[in-house]
Amino acid sequence: xxxxxxxxxxxxxxxxxxxxxxxxxxxxxxxxxxxxxxxxxxxxxxxxxxxxxxxxxxxxxxxxxxxxxxxxxx
Numbered sequence: 001x002x003x004x005x006x007x008x009x010x011x012x013x014x015x016x017x018x019x020x021x022x023x024x025x026x027x028x029x030x031x032x033x034x035x036x037x038x039x040x041x042x043x044x045x046x047x048x049x050x051x052x053x054x055x056x057x058x059x060x061x062x063x064x065x066x067x068x069x070x071x072x073x074x
Contacts, residue, residue: 003031008038012045014069 008031011017017028032039053059 002034003027005035005038008035009041012038012042013072015065 008028017025020028028042032042
């Protein structure tokens with residue numbers, strides 16, 4: 001079953017795939033192989049995360065990350 005793009009984008013933005021099991025990550029890669037916009041979005045999210053870590057030089061505070069995720073979702 002193919003996961004809809006809307007769900008892929010939401011899950012990527014929430015970091016759901018960061019520590020996902022192998023079968024979920026494989027499904028994500030299969031989706032990217034068929035859907036270049038989602039793959040592009042994933043690469044952009046990764047680059048933004050790297051740039052932010054490089055700029056501020058630290059790992060994000062988990063409480064602040066969760067607060068930001070809630071604000072984005074609402």
